[in-house]
Amino acid sequence: MKPLHLVPDEVNIPFLKLRNFFYIFSVSLVVLSAVLFFTKGLNFGIDFRGGILVEAKTSGPADIPGLRDNLGSLGLGDVSIQQFGEPDDVLIQLQRQDGDEKAQMAALETVTKALGDEVSIRRSELVGPKVGGELKEAGIYSVVISLALIMIYIWLRFEWQFAVASVVALLHDVIITVGLFVISGVQFDLATLAAILTVAGYSINDTVVVFDRIREFMRKFRKMDLVELLDLSINTTLSRTVMTSLTTLLALIALFLFGGEAIRGFTFALIFGIVIGTYSSICVASPLLVVLKLRRKIPEGEEASAEEAGVL
Incomplete structure (x- = not known):
């Protein structure tokens, strides 16, 4: 039985010839994402902006629309209701109320009464604005430190x-993924931040695979033109890159469709991040080596051509 090849072994796509288009496309997306972030901003979840979090269990399968109408009529501001885990498990999030902790407790009591005896409260949390601000700061530090260590x-x-x-490719991925959250309005919380860091790890893994092949070919084809060598490296790893990304996406799409609202933001970020990360590994990171004028020491002696080495 022959192994599955989504990309033919003899593929020879001239990615580097399109590098100027990739530069313009990527810079446009990054600038657009940055402008939207500073003008419109993210739809922060309770983790970052503060508020009330209630985990409840209903007597039967949760009627999410009915609960949303019931709690939405209480005049407590934005109310988010998600089903997670079992059909009778519900996660309720309310925006922070004006006033001190007493105002938050009063709002929690109002919600408890509105839910009635058929709904049992399993857990409730109050997240203050100071805690939310600290989490924002910690989130920024985690991203910066991760990029620095990488x-x-x-x-x-x-x-x-x-x-x-x-x-640069990782920053490209993170900024554009954040821009997608601004455009879509999907809630941005700690789970989403974890997804972005996961995307950074996945993206750098793809990039390192391509870089390893570039370094290998730099030793094997010591006088080959750099642009030709980069194209050769990308094409010889393309099958592995596409296969890895596709199999990962299949699992994530299943989670997005059937995993429930509680992890939808997380899987949404991962799906888009895998796509943009694969693109950046091929079309951003490697072409940037030309801009950065990667140099090689050329020792004496001629190297074999790509055809003679059996690569093409």
Whole structure:
């Protein structure tokens, strides 16, 4: 039985010839995402903006529309109701009320009465604005520190040009993913932040695979033109990249469709992040090595051509 090949072994797509188009496309997306972030902003969840979180269990399968209408009529502002776990498990989130902690407790009591005896409260939390602000700050630090450590790792493993290209590609992925959340209005919470960090790890894994092949070919084809070598490296890893991304996406799409509202934002970020991460590994990180003028030491002697080595 022959192995499945979504990409033919002899594929030879001239990615580097399109690098100017990729640069313009990526810069446009990054600028648009940044402008939207600073003008419209993210739809922060209770984790970041503060509010009331209630975990409840209904006597039967939860009537989400009915609960939403019931609690929405209480005049407590934005109310988010999600089913998670079992059909009778419900997660209720309310925006922070004006006033001190007493106002929050009064709102929680109002919700409890409105739910009635058929709904049991399993857990309730009050998240203050100070805690939300601290979580925002911690989230920013986690992203910055992660990118810095990744850059150091790539720098030690490869040359500095590889490190800079990988971090630029990661920033590209993170900013555009955040921009998607601004455009879509999907709630941004700690789970979403975790998804973005996961996307960064997935993206750098793809990028390192391509970089390893570039370094391998730099040793094998020591006088090959850099643009030709980069194209060759991308094409020879393309089948692996596409297969890995596709199988990951199949699992994530299943989670998005059937996993419930509680993890929808998380899977939404991962799905888009996998797509944009795969794109950046191929179309952003590697072409940037040309801009950064990656240089090679050319020792004496001629290397075999790509055809002779059996690569093409």
